[in-house]
Amino acid sequence: MTFEQLLYAEVLSHHPSMQTAADILHITKSGLSLSINQLEKELGVKIFEKTSKGTVVTPAGLQLLSAVSSVLHSKNALVSTAATLSDPASHETVSIRYMNTMLTSFIDCFLGAFQKEFPNVMLDIRRYERDQILQAVRNQEIDAGFIVMPNNLLELGEGVQFEQVCQSNIMLICSAENELLQKEIITLDDLKSQQYCMYNDESQDYLFNQLQFLCGPLPLIMRSDDSWAMHEVICKKNAVSFGRAILASLSREEASDDLKMVSIGHLVDDHSNMGWITNSYHGPSAPAMKLMKMITEEIKKSVAE
Numbered sequence: 556m557t558f559e560q561l562l563y564a565e566v567l568s569h570h571p572s573m574q575t576a577a578d579i580l581h582i583t584k585s586g587l588s589l590s591i592n593q594l595e596k597e598l599g600v601k602i603f604e605k606t607s608k609g610t611v612v613t614p615a616g617l618q619l620l621s622a623v624s625s626v627l628h629s630k631n632a633l634v635s636t637a638a639t640l641s642d643p644a645s646h647e648t649v650s651i652r653y654m655n656t657m658l659t660s661f662i663d664c665f666l667g668a669f670q671k672e673f674p675n676v677m678l679d680i681r682r683y684e685r686d687q688i689l690q691a692v693r694n695q696e697i698d699a700g701f702i703v704m705p706n707n708l709l710e711l712g713e714g715v716q717f718e719q720v721c722q723s724n725i726m727l728i729c730s731a732e733n734e735l736l737q738k739e740i741i742t743l744d745d746l747k748s749q750q751y752c753m754y755n756d757e758s759q760d761y762l763f764n765q766l767q768f769l770c771g772p773l774p775l776i777m778r779s780d781d782s783w784a785m786h787e788v789i790c791k792k793n794a795v796s797f798g799r800a801i802l803a804s805l806s807r808e809e810a811s812d813d814l815k816m817v818s819i820g821h822l823v824d825d826h827s828n829m830g831w832i833t834n835s836y837h838g839p840s841a842p843a844m845k846l847m848k849m850i851t852e853e854i855k856k857s858v859a860e
Contacts, residue, residue, distance in 0.1 A: 558630055560594040561623045563587055564602060568620050571609030645675040649843040650697035652683040655756045656782075658701075658805045660857070664849040669842075676842045682780070685757050689715060692834050698843035701850075703758050703799070704828040711832065719830040720851050721858050723801040725762055726816040726825070730790045735817050743770050743822065750794040752777040752785055758827055759797045765823045789814060801829070805857055829854075 567576040577587040595602050602616035639646040665678050688700035693714040711717055729735055738745060747770050753759050755778055767773055777788050788794050831847055833839055
């Protein structure tokens with residue numbers, strides 16, 4: 556039995572046509588058939604059978620193929636680990652987690668000067684909730700997190716440290732047709748008349764709760780992590796959401812000509828701090844620190860403009 560035979564079985568299991576599978580594997584149909592027959596003979600199990608619908612997996616074959624997939628995954632993991640150990644500098648990964656919104660600075664900096672200096676470094680960047688980011692930083696699972704810290708939350712606990720990059724305030728996002736845009740000053744009665752949609756974001760939860768303390772229960776019609784869905788609800792249902800003023804210039808998701816922002820800072824404390832959190836005892840890798848510095852400089856430049 557060889558890894559090649561296992562791969563052939565894996566590919567064939569996804570295609571009823573043996574010719575199609577052979578074409579994908581760049582071998583002849585007869586060569587594929589011979590290899591599968593040899594594998595079945597060695598294992599003593601019929602993995603495939605020919606029917607009027609083509610080549611299909613037998614019930615016993617289904618059970619075996621889950622093990623085949625595991626073996627192939629393990630083989631690839633082994634090769635990848637060996638390559639990393641033999642040449643660590645060529646297989647580094649920078650791991651960053653961010654809250655809510657992808658900033659253009661993250662990708663612009665990575666694709667620019669950083670890639671020229673570190674062409675072999677892979678960027679692993681994903682959206683997490685704040686608590687998930689904090690836990691990942693404490694456990695040294697990632698290099699850093701980029702989070703929003705409300706003014707009321709200044710302590711992150713042991714094992715992590717916060718470096719502020721900029722400050723921002725939360726605004727109400729509404730459509731260009733919303734009557735709030737005609738108001739000189741937004742009142743609590745104005746807020747009571749709106750429907751709300753929110754991102755799954757702790758800082759937005761906090762602000763929404765503050766508004767409800769002042770206004771009483773407010774109608775929440777949708778929660779989502781998707782910017783397109785938020786845009787549709789705001790425009791088509793004339794709803795309002797929360798957004799940070801700074802993101803209009805730093806995010807493709809927040810920037811939109813048909814969405815407007817309204818200040819509510821005179822009603823609630825809407826200020827927050829944005830920045831990096833890292834492990835207090837085990838700092839980011841050198842490439843991660845370089846990328847973080849580039850991103851920080853880009854954000855501060857955008858804020859100054």
